[in-house]
Amino acid sequence: MKAASIPFNEADRLHALQEYRILGTQPEQSYNDLTLIAAEVCDTPIALMSLVDENKQWFKAKVGVDVLETPRDWSFCAHAIHTFEPLIVEDALNDQRFHDNPLVCGEPNIRFYGGFPLQNNQDHRIGTLCVIDRTPKSLNKSQIKIMEALARQAVSFLDLRLRAVRLLDSYCSLDHSPNxxxxxxxxxxxxxxxxxxxxxxxxxxxxxxxxxxxGVCDACMEDQFPEVLEIWKQDEKEKFRNNYRSKINSKTEG
Structure with missing residues (x-):
């Protein structure tokens, strides 16, 4: 087995991954949907959104496997993040990098792998959206095009998350301003x-x-003390009637 070499910009790449604060988070429907679509489009039993950390690859979303992570040295995705081009391995048994990989020799018995890098706008590739099969196969041009689009969508979701994280950080820093x-x-x-x-x-x-x-404003009086308000209204009506009668009586006597 040949473990992937470390990318030249590894420190910056790991920093970009950490900024998303997504490692170890709970499953989310938006990412799960991407892996489901990927598996359906490519007709594979397994699809993963894999994030390559310092010593492991961790699955934010997955179809067809139960594990949450594997060692980075075993990771096909650790090879895929070296370039923006997809990594297509049609038969892992015929590839010197992977033929004796534990993920090939044992579960999930990988034969086919198609990994599409998750690359942000600073060219940091933090992981992949990948599809896996237990039998050799290939992807056609249409499937590759769709997978590339799904990978871009995954990065868009991550960038939205990053904006939300930064907005929250800004709010918390303003929280202590004297003004x-x-x-x-x-x-x-x-x-x-x-x-x-x-x-x-x-x-x-x-x-x-x-x-x-x-005091109590009119809206709160109506919401919180409706019975008091009703009595108040009845009293006002009674005062109005009494005043009206008094005026009528004064005119009659005059």
Whole structure:
């Protein structure tokens, strides 16, 4: 077995992979769908979204296998990340790099492998979208074209994740600015320096000379105290009637 050599930009490649913060995360439908489509399009029993870490390859999504990872030295994908071109191995038994590989000699008994690199816009190839069969085969031009498109889609999902991670990091860094109050979008409480959530009046009272009085707005009265509001409305109607009668009586007496 010939283990893949280490890419020349390995440190930058691993940094790019770590930035996604995806290793070890739970399965997600969007990635699972990509491997399902890949297996159907290429008519293979196995499809994987494989991410090549320092010492292992880890499967974010998979069809046809139960394992979550394998050693990097066994990984076909570790070979595939050396170039942006897909790595197609039609029969692993006839390839000197893989003929005695544990994944060929044992489960899942790889014969065919088609790996399509996951390459970001900085040319870091962090893994592959790959299809695997237990019998020798090849892919036609249409299948290759679709697999390349699916690999690009996988990278798009990863980039969306990265943007969300960076946005969250930015929010957390702003959270400690003296000019910003972090408030809950639902209950409108404010978070103090200890990470505790307080009612806004409590929060501001400790940080300013403001004083607060409390009441109940019309909307909250209607939502929280409908029975009180109904009595209030009845009282207002009764006052109106009494005032009206008083005016009528005054005119009559005059």
């Amino acid at each position: 910003i109050i972090s408030t809950c979008s639902y209950c409108r409480k404010a978070k103090n320096e200890d990470g505790q959530w307080q009612y806004l009046d409590q929060y501001l009272s400790k940080r300013s000379s403001l004083n607060f009085s409390h």
